[in-house]
Amino acid sequence: MNNKIIDCPRCLGKGFVNKEDIKRLKREFFWIEGPHCAFCDGKKHVKYDFANRFNADDWYITSDLDKGKFQRYLNDDEEILNEIRHTEQYVYYFGNYIMEHHVSRGLSKEKVIASLARELEIEIADIREDFDGMIEQIKTNILNEKLSVKDIDINNSPF
Amino acid sequence: MIKKYKEINEDIKKYRKLRNVHNRVSTVWLSLKRYYEQSGCNYGTYESMKFIETTYAINEKHQIYKKFQYHIDEKADLLKSLVWISEGFDSDKVKNILILSSHLNTLMNGGLVRVDPKNCTISMEMGTSLLVPYLYEDEIHTLCVKHFNLSKDIVWAFNRLLIFDEDPVFIIVDLMKKVDKQQNKTQKQN
Numbered sequence: 001m002n003n004k005i006i007d008c009p010r011c012l013g014k015g016f017v018n019k020e021d022i023k024r025l026k027r028e029f030f031w032i033e034g035p036h037c038a039f040c041d042g043k044k045h046v047k048y049d050f051a052n053r054f055n056a057d058d059w060y061i062t063s064d065l066d067k068g069k070f071q072r073y074l075n076d077d078e079e080i081l082n083e084i085r086h087t088e089q090y091v092y093y094f095g096n097y098i099m100e101h102h103v104s105r106g107l108s109k110e111k112v113i114a115s116l117a118r119e120l121e122i123e124i125a126d127i128r129e130d131f132d133g134m135i136e137q138i139k140t141n142i143l144n145e146k147l148s149v150k151d152i153d154i155n156n157s158p159f
Numbered sequence: 160m161i162k163k164y165k166e167i168n169e170d171i172k173k174y175r176k177l178r179n180v181h182n183r184v185s186t187v188w189l190s191l192k193r194y195y196e197q198s199g200c201n202y203g204t205y206e207s208m209k210f211i212e213t214t215y216a217i218n219e220k221h222q223i224y225k226k227f228q229y230h231i232d233e234k235a236d237l238l239k240s241l242v243w244i245s246e247g248f249d250s251d252k253v254k255n256i257l258i259l260s261s262h263l264n265t266l267m268n269g270g271l272v273r274v275d276p277k278n279c280t281i282s283m284e285m286g287t288s289l290l291v292p293y294l295y296e297d298e299i300h301t302l303c304v305k306h307f308n309l310s311k312d313i314v315w316a317f318n319r320l321l322i323f324d325e326d327p328v329f330i331i332v333d334l335m336k337k338v339d340k341q342q343n344k345t346q347k348q349n
Contacts, residue, residue: 099222099223100224102322103222103223103318103322104223104224104225105226105243105245105246105247106243106244106245106246106247106248106281106317106321107245107246107247107248108247108248108249108250108279108321109249110249111247135322139322139323142220142222143318143322143323
C-alpha cells in the first residue's frame with residue numbers, strides 16, 4: 001500500500017471546484033462549481049492510492065452523492081457500475097442534443113424538448129426537470145464565459 | 160493602325176463580357192467552388208441553385224456551430240453569404256427579436272439581419288456585386304472572412320436574447336462596448 005499524500009488532482013489543491021476545473025476535466029454537462037471538492041472532501045489532498053484508482057474527472061464522485069451508493073461503487077458493485085455507465089451516456093446525449101438544436105440551430109426550448117421527448121419516446125413532463133437543469137448548466141459552464149467580452153478572439157477564423 | 164484597331168476591338172469585347180451578368184455568374188461560381196475545394200472544409204454544393212453550404216464552429220472550443228451558405232444571386236447580381244442564426248425561435252419573443260434586429264441593421268456596415276416571423280427564422284447576410292469577385296478572385300475570401308467575423312458578434316447578441324432572455328437595449332449597449340474593445344485591440348496590434 002502506498003500511503004503517499006498528493007495534491008487533489010480535481011481541484012488542484014484548492015479544496016473547491018471552479019469553472020476552470022470543470023472545463024479542464026470536460027465535465028460541463030455534469031457538474032456546477034461549488035465550495036466543496038468531493039474528490040478530496042475539501043481537504044485539498046488525497047491519498048495516492050485513491051487518485052490512482054479513480055480518475056479526477058470521475059463524474060459520479062460528487063458532493064451530493066448517497067453514501068451507501070458510494071460505498072457500493074468503491075466495492076465495484078456491478079449494478080451501480082452499469083447504472084453509472086448508462087447515466088453518463090444519457091447525460092452526454094441530452095447535453096449534446098441541447099447544444100446542437102437549442103444553441104447551434106437556435107430552435108426554441110419548447111421545440112427542442114418536444115423533439116427530444118419524441119426521440120426518447122417519453123412524455124415531455126418526464127424530462128422537463130432534467131432539460132431545464134441541463135440548459136442552466138450549459139448556460140453557466142459553456143455559454144456564459146464564451147459570451148463575455150474578454151474571451152472573444154477577433155482573429156479566430158476558419159479560413 | 161491595324162494593331163491599334165485590334166486592341167480597341169479586344170477592349171470592346173472585354174467590356175461587353177463585363178457587362179453581361181451571365182458571364183460573371185459562371186466565372187464567379189467556378190471561383191467559389193475552387194475556393195472551397197482548396198479550403199479543405201466539409202461542404203455541400205447545390206449546382207442548380209448555385210450555392211454552397213457548410214458549418215463552422217463559432218467558438219474556440221468548437222461547441223457552437225452555425226450553418227453558412229454562399230450563393231450566387233444572378234437576379235440581384237450579387238455574391239451572397241448567409242448564416243442561419245435561428246431556425247425556429249420562440250414566437251413569443253418576436254417583438255424583442257425585431258427590436259434587436261432593427262438596432263443591429265442600423266449599426267451594421269454591410270450586413271443585414273433578416274427575421275421571418277412566419278417561419279420563426281433569423282439569418283444574417285452580406286453581399287458583394289458579382290463584378291468584384293469576377294475581377295478579383297481573392298475578394299471571395301475577403302467576403303467570407305468579413306461575414307464570418309461579423310456573424311460571431313451577431314450570434315453573440317442573439318444568443319443573449321434567445322437563450323439568456325436579456326433585454327435588446329442592454330444587448331446593444333454591451334455589443335457596442337464589445338465592438339469598441341475589438342477595435343482598440345486591432346489598433347494596438349497594428
